[in-house]
Structure formats: C-alpha cells, structure tokens
Amino acid sequence: MPGRSGPLSAVRSKLDTDSPLSAPTLRWGLLAVAVGAVVAALITVLLSGFDSGRVEAHTPGGAQPTGAVAGAAFGTAKQGDCLSWSKGNASDLVKVECGSKHLFEVTADIDLSKYPGREFGPGSRFPDSLRFSELRDEHCVSAAQTYLGGKFDPRGKFVVGLINPGEAGWKAGERTLRCGLQVTGSAGTATHPIAGSVRSTNQSKVFDVGTCVGIARNLPTDPVECTQPHAFEIVSTVDLGARFPGGPPTKEDQDKVMEDQCAKDSTDYLGSPDALRNKTLTLFWDFLDTRSWLAGSQSLNCLIGKGADQEGFATITGSARGDLQIDGQAPVPPPNNGRYTPPPLPGAAPPVIPQPR
Incomplete structure (x- = not known):
C-alpha cells in the first residue's frame, strides 16, 4: 500500500x-x-536591524566593543554568545545564558570595514535586505559550518541568520555584523526560542x-x-x-x-x-x-x-x-463490508488483490 x-x-x-x-x-x-530557511534569505527583520548573513570573521579573543547605537549586547556579542529579546524591533536585545531559552546564537562577528573597496566605507548607504542576504550567504553559512565542526544540517531546524547594527548604527559608523543560528517561522520573520546551545542540540x-x-x-x-x-x-x-x-x-x-x-x-x-x-x-x-x-x-x-x-x-x-x-465537515467513515481497495497514491502501482478460486 x-x-x-x-x-x-x-x-x-x-x-x-x-x-x-x-x-x-x-x-x-x-x-x-x-520554508523560513528560504524566505529568511529575502527578508530583513529589523532589530536595530535584524537580517538573516561574512567578510572577515573574528572569533579568537572575543569581539571588540562596537555598536554603541545598536546597543552594548549587540556590540560585544562574540562567537558562542546567545541573544534574546521580547520586543518586535528587538530594541531590548540582551545576552543570556545559552542553557536558557534564547533566539539567536552567535557563530562569528563580521567587520565590514575590512571589506575591499568603498561599498561599506564612511558615509556609505545602509545596505538593503538583498545585500545583507548576500553577505549572510557569502559568510555566515561557512561560519555556521565552522562553529558546528562541519555538522550543520541545511534541512534541519536551524537556519543561518545575520544581525546588523541597524540604520542608525550604520549612520554612526558601525560596520560589525553578527552571524548566528536561529529557528524561524514559516514566513521567515518570526523567531522561535532555542533551549540549550545549538552545538549540543x-x-x-x-x-x-x-x-x-x-x-x-x-x-x-x-x-x-x-x-x-x-x-x-x-x-x-x-x-x-x-x-x-x-x-x-x-x-x-x-x-x-x-x-x-x-x-x-x-x-x-x-x-x-x-x-x-x-x-x-x-x-x-x-x-x-x-x-x-x-x-x-x-x-x-x-x-x-x-x-x-x-x-x-x-x-x-x-x-x-x-x-x-x-474542510469544515465531520469525516464520514467508509463502509466496512469486509473488503476495500483504497485508491493508490499518485505514482503508486495498484495493489494486487488475490482472486477467490
């Protein structure tokens, strides 16, 4: 069957x-x-700018403080830190113990000021969601693989995300992004709590x-x-x-x-x-x-x-x-007359029913 x-x-x-x-x-x-893993590639969730995105990933020794406008928790977040928030714009973002429920686990910090050219230089325009998505795909996917020792499941419950400093932070000269892992909803915008570090989940x-x-x-x-x-x-x-x-x-x-x-x-x-x-x-x-x-x-x-x-x-x-x-109707049990041949699923061969002799 x-x-x-x-x-x-x-x-x-x-x-x-x-x-x-x-x-x-x-x-x-x-x-x-x-589908959040796909849609999140196209959508920016503003925290002080929250997008789901690397140039130079800094992990040894921890992140240097940045993000005075975006907030201290964002500005000092380093690999292995877990972040959470309750407001829709994530303006109350805080660091929490990874053993407690959280929404984002940092895998790397990205310094866009090291990016070649003038695209992210002083006075540059705040990137749109598509550009942040490209940066996430270019740098954060590999950061997730490295963070998890090469054992990131692209079809699993976690998706690769990116937190940016937001437009206000960008105008103030903040150029550090945070790559991380999260669980998103089907629309790609809502995030669901993670219990425990992703490394052990x-x-x-x-x-x-x-x-x-x-x-x-x-x-x-x-x-x-x-x-x-x-x-x-x-x-x-x-x-x-x-x-x-x-x-x-x-x-x-x-x-x-x-x-x-x-x-x-x-x-x-x-x-x-x-x-x-x-x-x-x-x-x-x-x-x-x-x-x-x-x-x-x-x-x-x-x-x-x-x-x-x-x-x-x-x-x-x-x-x-x-x-x-x-579809709004109570199911009607099929007749039970001792023998029934269910229609096969699409692509399935019809079942073979022994014939009485």
Missing part, C-alpha cells in the same frame, strides 16, 4: 477513501514547514508529539493549537539512528521502518486500529538525506493529515484524538 514519489512517503489507512494529493506537491508541502526538524502544524493555502505553516486550522498532527518521533547504526540508510530502508512504526504509533496515539480509517486520515513522513544524517539529524516525525481535493493538505480543525472536521 505504500505510495512514493520523491522524498516524501505516505501510507494510506486501509479504508481511506480520498487520495487527491500530488506527491511532489506533498513533498514541498511538508518541507514548507522549513539535535538538529532534526521534528515537533513534539501532539503538535498540530498550521495551514495556509493548503501548505503547512507553524505549530498552532489543534483547535485551530491545521495541516497535520504529530503522532510520534522515530529515532532512525538506533535502527541503522552502520551509516545512512537508503530512502527505501527508511520507508520500511517508518511504515511499520508509524502505523503502530498512530494506533497507540489514536487509541484504536480503526481510528485512522474512520477519520479518513493518512499517515505521512519525510526522509533523511545523507547530509542531514552525517550532520547528526537522525529523527523523523510520523504525522497524520489528509490530502486536499486539488493539491497540498486539507484543512483540519480539532485533534485527531477527538472530534475533528476536515
């Missing part, structure tokens, strides 16, 4: 009656949970069991209360590292483990082997590529949702553990 197309796998419940979900679209749909992009992930335009967004519209609900987290101690498993091998484990976990989560069928829901999971695996990301979520009539996910309200609605 498994259907596959690309890195996303799905297994339909035995009596699931709808399967309009395009597998390539579903792949993007699931990965859209991490599993980078797997997984959610806590029972989490519901919101929906917009049929694609997943960020965690929401399950009473709110959402795309899917997390059933369990599976540690594939314990199953494959010898090295990165193939997608096919991952699928075999995830199919069995997700089926078992969904039954345990919903309290009945028939609940998934009766609620007309589908099991889904992603896969781990070699880069993620070697970076230490070895966990995946089992999740339950439903395909939309056209593409992407249908909108669910309410937890699958209780009463829920799918």
